[in-house]
Structures are given as C-alpha cells and as structure tokens.
Amino acid sequence: MRLRPGGAVLAPALVGIAVALLALAGLEVALLAEGPAGPLWALLLFPAYALLYVGTGLLAWTRRPSNRMGALIVAGGFVWIVAGFLNTGIPALIAVGLIVSTVPLAIVVHLLHAFPSGRLRGRASRLTVFAGYFVVLVLQAPVYLVGQGAEGPTTVLQIADRHDLAHIGEWVQSIAGAAVMVATAAILFDRLRRAEPARRRVLAPLDAYGILAVLFVPIGSIVVENWFPEAGLELAIAQLTVMAGVPVAFVAAALRGGFARTEEVHELGALLNAEEGRPALRAALRQVLGDDSLDLLFRVAAPPRWVDRDGVEVELPGPSSERSVSEVRIGDRLIGAIVYDATLIADDELVAEAARVTALALDNERLTAELLAGRERLRVSRARLVEATDAERRRIARDLHDGLQTRLVLLAMLAGRPAADEETAAALSSGLQEAIVELRELVQGVVPAALTERGLCAAAVDLTDRMPIPVELDLEPLPGELPVGVETAGYFVVSEAFSNVVKHSRAGELRLSISRPNGSLRIEVVDDGVGGAHLGGGLRGLADRIDALSGRLTVESPPGGGTRILAEVPCG
Amino acid sequence: MRVVVAEDQALMREGLVLLLEQDGAEVVGRAADAPDLLRKVGAHRPDLVVADIRMPPRNADDGLQAALRIRAEHPETAVLLLSQHVQRSYATELVEQGTVAVGYLLKDRVADVASFLADVHRVAAGGCVLDPEVVATMMARPRRDDLLERLTPRQLEVLSLMAEGRSNRAIAERLTLTTKAVGRHVTHIYETLGLGLAEEDHRRVLAVVRYLSR
Numbered sequence: 001m002r003l004r005p006g007g008a009v010l011a012p013a014l015v016g017i018a019v020a021l022l023a024l025a026g027l028e029v030a031l032l033a034e035g036p037a038g039p040l041w042a043l044l045l046f047p048a049y050a051l052l053y054v055g056t057g058l059l060a061w062t063r064r065p066s067n068r069m070g071a072l073i074v075a076g077g078f079v080w081i082v083a084g085f086l087n088t089g090i091p092a093l094i095a096v097g098l099i100v101s102t103v104p105l106a107i108v109v110h111l112l113h114a115f116p117s118g119r120l121r122g123r124a125s126r127l128t129v130f131a132g133y134f135v136v137l138v139l140q141a142p143v144y145l146v147g148q149g150a151e152g153p154t155t156v157l158q159i160a161d162r163h164d165l166a167h168i169g170e171w172v173q174s175i176a177g178a179a180v181m182v183a184t185a186a187i188l189f190d191r192l193r194r195a196e197p198a199r200r201r202v203l204a205p206l207d208a209y210g211i212l213a214v215l216f217v218p219i220g221s222i223v224v225e226n227w228f229p230e231a232g233l234e235l236a237i238a239q240l241t242v243m244a245g246v247p248v249a250f251v252a253a254a255l256r257g258g259f260a261r262t263e264e265v266h267e268l269g270a271l272l273n274a275e276e277g278r279p280a281l282r283a284a285l286r287q288v289l290g291d292d293s294l295d296l297l298f299r300v301a302a303p304p305r306w307v308d309r310d311g312v313e314v315e316l317p318g319p320s321s322e323r324s325v326s327e328v329r330i331g332d333r334l335i336g337a338i339v340y341d342a343t344l345i346a347d348d349e350l351v352a353e354a355a356r357v358t359a360l361a362l363d364n365e366r367l368t369a370e371l372l373a374g375r376e377r378l379r380v381s382r383a384r385l386v387e388a389t390d391a392e393r394r395r396i397a398r399d400l401h402d403g404l405q406t407r408l409v410l411l412a413m414l415a416g417r418p419a420a421d422e423e424t425a426a427a428l429s430s431g432l433q434e435a436i437v438e439l440r441e442l443v444q445g446v447v448p449a450a451l452t453e454r455g456l457c458a459a460a461v462d463l464t465d466r467m468p469i470p471v472e473l474d475l476e477p478l479p480g481e482l483p484v485g486v487e488t489a490g491y492f493v494v495s496e497a498f499s500n501v502v503k504h505s506r507a508g509e510l511r512l513s514i515s516r517p518n519g520s521l522r523i524e525v526v527d528d529g530v531g532g533a534h535l536g537g538g539l540r541g542l543a544d545r546i547d548a549l550s551g552r553l554t555v556e557s558p559p560g561g562g563t564r565i566l567a568e569v570p571c572g
Numbered sequence: 573m574r575v576v577v578a579e580d581q582a583l584m585r586e587g588l589v590l591l592l593e594q595d596g597a598e599v600v601g602r603a604a605d606a607p608d609l610l611r612k613v614g615a616h617r618p619d620l621v622v623a624d625i626r627m628p629p630r631n632a633d634d635g636l637q638a639a640l641r642i643r644a645e646h647p648e649t650a651v652l653l654l655s656q657h658v659q660r661s662y663a664t665e666l667v668e669q670g671t672v673a674v675g676y677l678l679k680d681r682v683a684d685v686a687s688f689l690a691d692v693h694r695v696a697a698g699g700c701v702l703d704p705e706v707v708a709t710m711m712a713r714p715r716r717d718d719l720l721e722r723l724t725p726r727q728l729e730v731l732s733l734m735a736e737g738r739s740n741r742a743i744a745e746r747l748t749l750t751t752k753a754v755g756r757h758v759t760h761i762y763e764t765l766g767l768g769l770a771e772e773d774h775r776r777v778l779a780v781v782r783y784l785s786r
Contacts (some may be wrong), residue, residue, distance in 0.1 A: 235605055315728070429683070429684075432683065433680065433683060433684070436680045436683065437680065440656065440657060440680065443656070445658055448657070449655070449656050449657035449659070450657065450659050452626070452631070452632065453625065453626050453631075453632045453633045453655075453659075454632065454633055454659070454661065455632075458659070458661055461661060462659055462660070462661075463662070465709050465710075465712075465713050466712075467714060468714055470714040470715060470716050471714075489668070566777050
C-alpha cells in the first residue's frame with residue numbers, strides 16, 4: 001500500500017511511533033536518573049537530541065510520506081535513545097547500548113548522502129554509506145566481545161578479557177570511521193561543486209553543515225586525545241551536539257525549497273485556473289515542485305513525436321539519463337511528459353500527481369506546440385520543395401548546356417566548313433538526328449508526353465514497358481480527370497518507385513495498382529526485393545509534393561521484406 | 573495524291589506541306605486542330621491524312637481520336653499519325669481498328685526525308701507502318717513466358733520488321749537475304765510463337781502486335 005499525504009493510514013501510524021519513542025525516552029530518563037555514571041545533565045543530552053531527531057523526522061515524514069528522509073531521521077532518533085541506555089545501570093541495557101553506540105554516526109553519514117531525495121545516488125555514495133554501517137556494526141564487535149565499554153563496566157556480552165585486542169579493535173574502528181567521515185566530506189563537497197545553481201541552493205545548507213560535522217568528529221578526537229586528554233567529556237558533548245545539528249540543518253534546507261510541499265500540488269489546479277495572473281504551466285510546476293530545471297514536452301501526432309514548447313522535435317531522455325520522465329495522460333491518450341531532475345525531486349508519485357492535476361492545462365499548451373510543430377514542418381517541407389525545384393532547374397539547364405548546346409555548336413562548326421561534301425552532309429544529318437533524340441528524351445523526362453496526352457494510367461503503362469522485370473498491373477479505370485498536380489505527383493510516385501526498384505531492390509516481382517477510392521487517388525507499388533528503403537532522397541521530395549497536396553506517402557520496407565510504397569492523395 | 577495535313581505548330585505544318593508538295597502530292601487542306609481536321613476530311617475526301625497526335629482542343633490524344641474516326645467513317649482515306657514520343661498503346665489501338673492504310677511514326681522521322689516519304693507512300697498504298705522505336709519497345713517488354721527467347725537474333729530482326737509492317741520482300745532486301753530464306757524464318761517464328769498463319773502483310777502486323785502486347 002502506498003502511504004498518501006494526510007491518508008488514513010499514515011497519521012495514526014506516525015502518532016503511534018511518536019508515542020512509543022516518547023515512552024522509550026521517558027524510560028531512559030528515569031533509568032539515567034538512578035544510574036551511577038556521570039553528570040546527569042550530560043547524560044540527558046542523549047534522549048534530548050534523540051527527541052530532536054524524532055521530531056524533525058516525523059515532520060518530514062508527514063510532509064513527504066514517500067520520501068525516505070523522514071523515516072531515516074526517525075530511525076536515527078530511535079538509535080540515539082537506544083545508545084543512551086549505555087549510561088544506565090542495567091547490564092542488559094548497557095550491552096544493547098554498547099552494540100549500537102556508534103550507529104548514530106553511520107546514520108548521519110547515510111542522511112547526508114541521501115539528501116534530498118532519500119535515495120543514494122552513485123557508487124561512491126553507496127559504498128561510503130555501506131562502509132559506515134560496517135564500521136559501526138562489525139568493527140564495534142571487539143569492544144563488547146573482548147573489551148570493556150568505553151568508560152563503563154564489563155558487559156554481559158564479554159567472551160574473553162583481552163584488553164589488548166579490544167584496544168587494537170577500537171583503534172582500527174576509529175581509523176576506518178575517520179576514513180568514512182573524510183570520504184563523506186569529499187563526496188559532499190564534490191557534489192556541491194558540480195551541482196547546477198538551482199540544485200546547489202537546495203544542497204548548500206545541509207551539505208556545508210554536513211561537511212563540517214563529519215570532519216569535526218575525527219579531527220576533534222585527534223586534537224583532544226593529543227593535546228587535551230582530560231577534556232573527554234567536553235569532546236563527547238561537543239560531538240553529540242554537532243551530530244544533533246544535522247536534522248536541524250535538514251529542516252533549514254527543506255524550508256529553502258528543495259523539499260516541495262505536497263499541499264501545493266493540490267493548489268496547482270486552483271493556481272492554473274485563476275482568472276488573473278495565471279502563471280505559465282511550466283513556471284507553476286517549477287515553483288511547486290522545487291526544480292528550476294523542470295521542463296514540459298508534448299506528444300503530437302502525424303507522425304507521433306515529441307516536441308518542446310516551440311514545436312521543435314526533441315528526444316525523450318533515456319533511462320540512463322540524469323533526467324527523469326513522468327508521462328502525462330488523459331484517459332489512455334499520451335499527451336505529454338514532465339522532465340525533471342530526480343536528484344531534486346525524488347518522489348515520482350508527487351510528479352505523477354502534478355501530472356494528473358495539470359493534464360488538461362498541459363493538453364492546452366500541447367495544442368499550441370502542435371500548431372507550431374506543424375508550422376515548422378510546413379516551413380521545412382516548403383523549403384525542401386523550393387530547393388528541389390531549383391535543383392531540377394539546374395539539372396535541366398546543365399543537361400541542355402552540356403549536351404544539346406555543345407552538340408549544336410559542333411554541328412554549326414561542321415556546317416560552316418567551306419566545301420561541304422557528301423560526307424559532311426551525312427555527319428550533319430546524323431548529328432542533328434542525335435540532337436533531336438536527346439531533346440526528346442530530355443523533354444520526356446520533364447513532362448512525359450503520355451501523361452499529358454493519355455493521363456496517369458497510360459503513362460504508368462508506358463513506364464512498365466521500360467522496366468526490366470514484368471509488372472503486374474491493377475489499374476482501375478479512373479473516372480473523370482484528375483487535377484493536373486495530383487496526376488503529375490502520381491506519375492512521379494510511380495516513376496521514382498520503379499527507378500528505386502531497378503536501382504536497389506533486386507526484386508523479381510513488382511505490382512502496381514492505381515485506384516480511386518472515395519474520389520481520392522491511391523497508388524501502391526509493391527515489390528519482393530531486399531527492402532530497407534527509407535524516406536530519403538527522391539522519396540523525400542515526393543513525400544513533400546504529396547504533403548503539399550494534403551496527401552500522404554508511406555514507405556514500408558523492412559530489411560529483406562520487400563518494399564511497399566503507398567501514396568494517397570485527395571482530389572477534392 | 574490528295575493530302576490533308578493536320579498539325580498545330582505552324583512551322584512544322586508548313587514544313588510537312590512543303591515536303592509533300594515537293595514529292596508531287598497535292599495538299600488540299602491544312603488543319604490546326606482535331607475538329608478542323610475532321611471538317612476538312614469531310615469536305616475534301618483526301619487520299620491521305622498526315623496528322624499530329626497531340627493537338628488542340630484538349631492537347632491530348634485528339635489527333636489519334638480523329639484518326640480512328642476517319643478510318644471508321646472514310647475507309648478510303650489513309651492515315652499517317654506522328655507523335656513526339658512513341659507509345660505502345662497508340663500503335664495497338666491503331667492496328668486493332670484495322671491494319672489497312674495506317675501508320676504511326678515518330679515526328680523525328682520527318683528529318684530523314686527519303687525514308688519518311690517512302691513510309692508515306694506505303695501507307696497511302698494501303699500498307700501498315702509502325703515506327704521502329706515503338707516496335708523495339710514492344711519487343712523489349714519484360715514477359716513472364718518469353719517465347720521470344722527461343723528465337724535467334726536474325727529471327728528477332730525479322731520479327732521486328734514484320735511488326736513495322738514490312739513485306740517479306742522488303743525484309744529480304746533490308747537484311748540481304750533471299751525471299752525464300754525470309755519465308756522460312758517467318759514460318760519458324762509463327763510456329764514458335766503459336767500464331768495462326770496470315771498470308772497478307774497487314775494481317776500479320778496485327779497478329780504480331782497482338783502477340784507483342786500480351
């Protein structure tokens with residue numbers, strides 16, 4: 001079951017936890033008051049700081065039920081209380097306290113690494129936190145198995161009195177612990193240094209405090225042990241206090257905005273429905289979710305793709321990206337996505353909630369984006385059409401110039417020679433014949449005579465006559481005349497498809513069908529060749545041409561599966 | 573020989589007229605579009621019509637449609653069609669309606685005056701003339717069951733000339749063979765392609781064109 005903010009399950013559970021921990025702390029205070037060890041005010045710091053943890057933890061837990069920070073801080077409070085039992089006079093409780101006495105340090109390390117999402121990100125963080133728990137749980141063992149409690153009596157867990165071994169164990173533990181602390185400080189510093197400004201603002205208070213805190217513990221120990229050996233109690237109190245400050249720093253960071261408030265998501269709807277001063281959707285989401293890098297993407301159709309607010313096509317971030325994606329749907333229809341920084345907003349559910357609340361508003365913006373995207377596509381395709389026309393003109397000019405003109409100049413030189421004999425006349429005649437043929441072919445390539453004289457089907461038949469492989473024809477007699485533009489586009493679909501078949505497909509069978517369903521023109525060219533054709537080159541130009549006629553050109557060409565080119569053009 | 577010339581481009585039309593008149597023909601009418609052509613044929617009843625296929629008013633195959641009507645309504649008038657670009661369907665439609673006194677040539681052929689005038693006379697004399705290029709297109713068409721592959725190159729040449737409407741004698745001359753040898757090739761072609769024997773030249777054009785258009 002998912003715990004929901006203000007849900008019926010969570011609140012009583014948290015109240016239960018609060019009551020239980022308060023009772024436990026109360027018990028501890030009572031036992032400490034009777035116990036033999038140290039000044040009472042110092043001993044009471046344990047339950048006091050523990051309750052500071054519990055309080056901040058519960059606050060965080062209530063506000064952000066699915067963020068693990070709250071639970072982690074409460075757990076830290078619990079461990080602090082248990083560690084405090086070390087100072088009571090009851091052997092069993094002392095033993096338990098001794099076992100967990102250094103665990104609060106590991107929890108502080110864990111908290112610092114997991115902030116603000118509650119999840120550990122990156123190998124370095126995970127390793128360091130794991131090492132921290134290892135140091136406080138496993139390396140603690142010699143202390144209670146073969147040694148004595150720090151200042152206290154022999155524990156019930158002792159299996160041998162080897163003070164020397166215990167001393168070595170303690171030494172190893174403090175070195176390893178110091179390493180974990182220093183590593184933590186380094187990682188936090190690196191994280192802070194590399195963070196984007198928005199994120200750095202969120203991380204700064206806690207990370208800065210955290211770095212100081214984790215460095216203070218080992219450095220403080222070294223300083224005191226070497227220069228102020230009699231100040232052990234003061235050091236312990238100072239270390240405790242610094243550690244207790246971590247949840248306070250956490251609250252400071254949370255108030256600074258890295259920690260979005262669930263209630264505001266519910267206010268999003270009202271915010272976006274306001275008559276006056278309505279913020280842009282993205283700005284509203286950024287404000288409410290506390291991620292200034294948050295962005296909106298829109299899903300548009302024909303062809304299905306993602307575009308940004310300006311209608312420019314974009315890719316959705318992949319699973320390996322630093323960015324997370326929450327899809328936005330209305331019913332089953334995918335309309336957009338919220339792209340955000342998962343290190344800043346750990347709670348997927350919160351973003352999903354925002355996505356639900358803002359779906360209609362997002363759909364609204366999507367329409368604008370779709371319009372812009374359509375306009376962009378139109379602009380690009382128009383530019384390509386113009387370019388294609390220019391290229392065609394250049395080709396014709398080049399053919400005329402390089403071929404025909406050169407040929408005619410040579411013939412003119414031949415004719416201009418004095419004393420033209422029979423041979424010259426024959427050369428002139430055949431040269432002119434060739435020029436005529438060349439001109440005819442050129443004209444045929446620009447506008448085929450069959451198309452002008454006989455229409456699309458006849459011109460298509462004409463093309464099939466010139467194919468090297470048999471073409472199965474399925475030509476529906478076309479009722480009425482086609483608009484010239486449609487007919488010409490149709491002809492070039494057939495001719496481009498045929499020329500691709502000849503050039504690339506290695507097909508053995510080819511089928512052409514032309515029909516007029518519902519008054520539109522439908523041309524289908526299917527071959528059994530190698531496939532792998534795509535909408536580029538000549539086909540791209542054709543697609544633009546068909547597009548300009550409000551039609552559609554589709555190319556299906558799986559590798560090895562033949563090619564099917566389908567053009568549908570309305571003739572209305 | 574009384575001729576009507578139909579061609580919408582004035583320069584080409586006058587060139588044709590000049591050519592035919594120099595050859596001794598009498599040009600009784602000049603037409604610039606299909607209705608004009610039909611009118612002038614009705615009025616003059618010429619021996620021969622030389623017409624462009626693409627003509628006003630539709631600027632499509634108006635000339636061909638007019639020619640088909642003329643062949644149907646005035647069987648005594650021979651028709652020679654010219655076109656910018658050869659198209660198999662024009663040839664087949666023309667010969668399907670009758671292989672007597674019809675011809676279909678590329679406009680370019682006019683440039684080779686002697687050969688063009690020879691074709692004019694063959695059509696006027698009741699023969700059938702198809703442009704070599706249209707025949708070449710027909711021959712080159714891909715087929716599923718290509719019986720043409722069973723013919724020798726020489727026999728293919730003979731077949732092409734048959735399709736162009738040439739007689740055995742003309743084929744023999746062209747290929748420098750004896751008429752008898754051509755006859756043997758023709759028989760072999762008929763057997764290979766499974767065509768019924770046709771004695772008259774114009775009938776066999778139809779048979780060959782039908783076969784090639786399958």
